[in-house]
Amino acid sequence: MDFEVKPIYKRAEKAKALEKHEREVLRSIKKAHAKTAEQIQYQHHAAKQLAQECEFRHRESVQHGDEFLRDFLRCHFEQYLDHIRIISGQTLEEVKMIGNEKDQKLGVRQCRRLFNAPVLSDQIGYLLWCELRQGKALDHSHERQTEVMTERGGISMEDARVGHANELRHGQNEYSSSANYRRTKTWAGTRHSIVFSRPEGEAPVSASAPVSPISSIPETEPPKEISQKMDMKKRKPAGACLQPEADLPGPPDRAIGTSRGQGCRQYHSRKIRQEPSQLNLRVHIPVRDGFSTTSKRSRIPVPAKTWPFLAMKFLPSLQLLAAAAAPVSAAFTWQNVKIGGGGGFVPGIVFHPTAKGVAYARTDIGGLYRLNADDDSWTAVTDGITDDANWHNWGVDALALDPQDENAVYAAVGMYTNDWDPNNGSIIKSTDKGATWSTTALPFKVGGNMPGRGTGERLAVDPANSEILYFGARSGNGLWKSTDAGATFAKVSSFTAVGTYIADPTDVGGYNGDIQGLTFVTFDSTSGTTDGATSRIFVGTASNDTSSVYVSEDAGATWAAVADQPGTFFPHKAVLQPAEKALYLTYSDGTGPYDGTLGAVYRYDISNSTWTNITPVSGSDLYFGFGGIGVDMLVPGTIVVASLNSWWPDAQIFRSTDSGATWSKIWEWSSYPDMNLYYSESTPKAPWITTGFLDTDTKDLGWMIECLVIDPLDSDHWLYGTGLTMFGGHDLTNWDTIHNITIQSLADGIEEFAVLDLASPPGGSELLAAVGDDSGFTFASASFLRTSPNTPWMNPIFTSTTSVDYAGASVQNVIRIGNSAGTQQVAVSADGGATWNAYSGADTTMASGTVAYSADADTVLWSTGTSGVQRSQYQATFSAVASLPSGAVVASDKQNNTVFYAGSGSSFYVSTDTGATFATAGSLGSATAIRDIVSNPLSSAQIFVSTDVGVFHSTDYGASFTLTSTTLTNTYQIALGLGSGSTWNLYAFGIGAAGARLYGSADNGASWTDIQGDAQGFGSISGAILEGSGNTAGQVWEQRWEYLVDYAGDVDDDVAGDICVFDRCPDDHCLANHCADDRCADDNNVG
Known part of the structure; x- marks a missing residue:
């Protein structure tokens, strides 16, 4: 997780530092107590995997000379091995041997997820899971508990991380050996805030002061005014509170926590006759159900003797957490995947x-x-003005700066001037270097992606008068002028040239069929002024004659072609x-x-x-x-x-x-x-x-x-x-x-990059990106998403890769499709996209389209752009699939090698003979356009279908469908991504409560929440590419309209904050209070 360290000066934000991280630890404790003894072995194996990855990253950081990263990774590596050794009572070699091959993939996934947690409390919490599960928390002396908890829990988590990193720089790794365990640390120097990926709208988290340990909390009743606000029988405290349901050995018979920072009200504990072996610890904290923010109560069963240890660990965090109960936006914080x-x-x-x-x-x-x-x-700087209704703003046909104001910038935006784009263009203006924009609508189109877009600049600010701008339009619209700094524009009637060149007059309504107009506007700053405006102005036109460059000597009042200018060619710059x-x-x-x-x-x-x-x-x-x-x-x-x-x-x-x-x-x-x-x-x-x-x-x-x-x-x-x-x-x-x-x-x-397709095989490469013009790229793991790849997809290298897919039961097998007929346009990889070979059965006349790879990688179903739907097995020659219409959407069942799916119009098709033949299957109601099909990566028969009506779900290979929700309609690309535990999140571009944008669901589409937010524009939803991560929980990628790959994920495992947590639920029974309606899914459901 990328972060930056910077000084902070506001204490008001400190409460937000721990909200997500402590809740994650608490949830994880809950999970740990539900695990079997065999799964505890997996916990150790996960730690080993993390240590190995840390060691790898350490070597990388050494190579790149990043001292901070190097020290931080070394901390992880040493701490995990040593602590697991101490906790388990095993030797270092025995620790390294823990685990088995069956757990390896899960271990790697878990360790990556843990490693990406941006504060130390999560890794300490991870170790605590093992201690709680094995009941060894009290094996440490009371003195040692106090010191450790003062160090780990008695200071802010942000300070802990920064301070620990600083300590490592001086060779003081307090976690590297138990001999140094007792040393009490205090962090000196400037307080810092670590800013990381977080739900949009939430302030940068920080913590500005150490918090006292439990021993310093006064054992008094809360103030009267607080108590009066609570109905003891019906209401919970307003703040966070730990409350045991039975008498505890050791701590006072009272709740421990806060209520609006004033201490927690006393609960009347039920007396029990003997010391319990296990307690249900109730934690009153804000927890989001699905993608919404609510306040709810969780119960965590913990061994009774670990209660003092647990209370001392989490109380300071909960004290800070009480101030963080304000709802936050469900939208992600988005980052670029770095292709570079x-x-x-x-x-x-x-x-x-x-x-x-x-x-x-x-x-x-x-x-x-x-x-x-x-x-x-x-x-x-223009991402925020490119939503579905304004996708055309991605095209920038001209750019101008104000010579008198370095903060002012103007641009002419619009994508096409032909029939492809119904939208008129605009002049946008920023007075703060692109942080915010104002828009002036134009009465004509602007062609940022049209022929002649490299000429210019067509837009210019008068160097003598910041109120005056000129813009040279396309499509015969001539020259336009603003006299109010771009607030309004009017046509310059005295300028009659329009630049009449058309690249292909026969291409009516097409790409080459429009008048290209004016090519540049250039002021002569040496010419003096006329009525406060620059006197001499040059304007170029898309004409290849001796009247292609014009000049005004009177600040635009009159114009004439420059004398004796060359003909024959078009002026560009x-x-x-x-x-x-x-x-x-x-x-x-x-x-x-x-x-x-x-x-x-x-x-x-x-x-x-x-x-x-x-x-x-x-x-x-x-x-x-x-x-x-x-x-x-x-x-x-x-x-x-x-x-x-x-x-x-x-x-x-x-x-x-x-x-x-x-x-x-x-x-x-x-x-x-x-x-x-x-x-x-x-x-x-x-x-x-x-x-x-x-x-x-x-x-x-x-x-x-x-x-x-x-x-x-x-x-x-x-x-x-x-x-x-x-x-x-x-x-x-x-x-x-x-x-x-x-x-x-x-x-x-x-x-x-014009990204054309994305894939993320569970247990395979983190991301496969098929792009236009530049072949494609493989990101082997999440750690490489911010590192430019060393090589593109090669051998063969395609001009553009239109589709990529993987074999669900053999995820190292990947296939991709190219767009240039004349050579074989199918390539396969057996190592997750690291190396490639041409698919021998591919015909050189076929190209483009989309591809589906069977679960075992023996069958290819290719909906080509040139020859209908084709099928090949074992790299044999492709043959047409007669039972499917040309252009059909195709997909494979990711676990059943014999099953393929297809859709066209309102018809859904299923093949049970590896794509040889297809038959129509279940009805999709009133849907008339099937746009996308995705199947659960780890479960057969589970599919989702995107249509003009919404998203449909089937659990029986498409024999029957259910419309997931009526609140999200007219959906386009959809994707499944790893959620919490064994669950999968569903993502979709569609029209919902917040309009046309990207939505996420944690309940198979029953409810949807906007995860795009208002600040992020993804362009037209009909052209966006979408994929959920198969390896990193809560991470999703989208491709902005022929533009780039973005990815987002919360610092928790879950999407958009805290998705409703589904655990593995034996006998379809939920564990404790996971969701508002106690929904749960077992391993056979998508969940």
């Missing part, structure tokens, strides 16, 4: 002209990003160099971003109105257009320009230090086919780019280079966007001295 390297097209980057380190990058389908200059990373009073322009014979076979670079001398052709190459060396161009504002005359789509052998980048009179190249031929490279590549933040991806081709420098910029305040810092990533570096001036620079992938934080 960007993964998509970056058509525009803009630096602020005077504020160092302020820059933004726009993407075509991934929104807008802000630069974090201290570490070259980027932060997404125009950058002003004020010191030279020159405008540098790039041209191409296409509008991009994919085309470009000829082009030019020109310098326009504004002072004498002359044009100079400064194209770096000519003749046979000119076989590409030009796109990105950057000028060095600190060194006049220095220019860097990139080719646009030199598809072979690589892109070319040119540099001039004399205003384009002469040029040098970043590479050149030595003796064909050898090349002299005047650069080296460094991609440690995205190693897959140069390890297994670019090394399969020669295009190391990239393609679709429509933007290239030099930091106006740092001549060494430069960036350029490609169709894959954002490259750049910090030693650009070395080009002029040693003629060798280092090119880095500087797209850390930009996650623009």
Whole structure:
């Protein structure tokens, strides 16, 4: 779990530090007492597995030089082995031998779950389970109990963790040996708060002061006013309280806890004739049922002699917990899965002209990003404005900064101008660097993902007047102006050019069938002002004639084509160099971003109105257009320009230090086919780019280079966007001295991958991500979700992977489908996606679609994008499945190798002969569109079906269905993910109480709760990809509309806080008070 340590200054938040963690420990104690003696052996095995994983992570941390992580992992490793040895009375070697192969997978899953708990109290609680279960808690001396509990329970959990880590730095591991066990510790220095993944809306947890142990609590009745608020027979205290149901040996005959911080009222304990061997400890704490927050009472049976030990352990936490009873949002805290390297097209980057380190990058389908200059990373700033109704805001067609205000940023958003998108576009504005946005609706569409999206920038702020903006529209809508800082826009009637170019006039309503409009707006800051506005303004149009660039000399009142300008090509970029009073322009014979076979670079001398052709190459060396161009504002005359789509052998980048009179190249031929490279590549933040991806081709420098910029305040810092990533570096001036620079992938934080499918096999790889354009990636375990993969899916490497699936009974067997006919587009892996081989039975004419793998990995059912539904067994040739319609949704039963499922329209089909034939099965009521089918990963016959009516559930292989709920309708992708214990959570994109968004259910869909929240936009629910983790409880992934993989999970095992806890319930009887309606599921149900 990622966390950060920072000073805190507010005591009001301290109560939230322990709410989830202590409840988790208490629940775990409850579970432990229900376990059999055999399962206790598993507890030890889990600890061993954790220790092994910690040792592995320790080695990793050493390699990466992370001192804090290294010390913290060493703490885990030493503490677990040593404590289990002490508790069990066994030798270290015996401890390592505990466990059996049957428990291994569960052990690994449990240890990962425990390891991800963000505070030490959970690991201490884990050890306590064993002590309570074995009844050895009192084997320690009373003195030792007091010291240990003062140390572990008498201080805040946050301070314990930070302090323990600090202690380790000085070589004082208090848990490494029992000899140091008695040492009493106090933590010095600044108090800290550890911020971690938590339910949205909940403040960062912290604890600002140690809490007294039980001995210091006054044994007095609560204040009268508190007592009067309680009906002793009907009400519980308002705060948290531990209350034994019988007299206890040792502690006073009273409840121990708090009520609104004033002490707990005294209960009248029932007298018993003899000392009990077991007590039912009632814990009054806030516990969420399902995804809602309620107050309920739990009963935990504990050995009587452990009561003093348990009370001393948990009382301080419960004292703090009393202040934390306020409801919290059920929505997750979401994080990016780190593929790294960007993964998509970056058509525009803009630096602020005077504020160092302020820059933004726009993407075509991934929104807008802000630069974090201290570490070259980027932060997404438009995620919150991209819900289902505003999915088109992912497309950013133009970007502008206010030269007079470093906090102000504008963008033109909208996805398509053709029939694919019914929505008009908007100009969005932020005055706080993207933290919040205001929106101005436009009366026309904006094309962030349309042809010509790499030209620009189409939007600009007047450097002399922050109230004035110009925007060059598409679709023949002309030039628009705002005089109120973007609050409103009006068409500039005096500007009549509209940029009439259409890439394919026959493609009516299609991608290439719209007028591309205006290409850039550039102010001349050297021109003076007219009525308080910059006098000279240049505007480019998507026209390839001698009237493609226009100028106004009177602040936009009148316009004319610039005299003597070049024709033939389309203008792409125009950058002003004020010191030279020159405008540098790039041209191409296409509008991009994919085309470009000829082009030019020109310098326009504004002072004498002359044009100079400064194209770096000519003749046979000119076989590409030009796109990105950057000028060095600190060194006049220095220019860097990139080719646009030199598809072979690589892109070319040119540099001039004399205003384009002469040029040098970043590479050149030595003796064909050898090349002299005047650069080296460094991609440690995205190693897959140069390890297994670019090394399969020669295009190391990239393609679709429509933007290239030099930091106006740092001549060494430069960036350029490609169709894959954002490259750049910090030693650009070395080009002029040693003629060798280092090119880095500087797209850390930009996650623009078009994710097409996801899978998470229980007991297998944590996540398999199929992506467009970049093949796909395997994340072997949860610990790698924040680490960029070393390699993409290779051998074969597909341009795009449209589907991935795994064999439910043999989870290391994985299959994927590619999108490019002409070669075999099916690949299989026998090691969880680490390595791949082509599927020998695949026909080279078939591609795309979705795939289902049988439970034992011997049969493939492929709903192709080209040839209907196909079937193959044992890598034999595929043959058509005549009983299924083309385009059917397909899925396999994850445990029964003979069963496949399919759906089309309103018909649900089942095959019991490994997909050879299908027959219609149970009715789905009034549903007319089956959209997704998922089966329980660990139980046969259990399936869920998503439809236009809602989610249906079957427990009999689809023979009959039940609509899970009428509160969630019109659902799209659904997923099952590991829940608490042996249960599974159900997730769905659909329309529910909070509107169209992502919902979660802990009761097989009977009730649903919004887990997306208002702050997080996932785009259109109809196009979102969804998967629940098969290995990490409460974790779910979603792919924002052709954008990125997000994942979320609470710090507890459960979804969105505390999902209703279902244990393994023998004879279908619930344990103690698990849910409001006491629902429970046994091992044969999804639960």
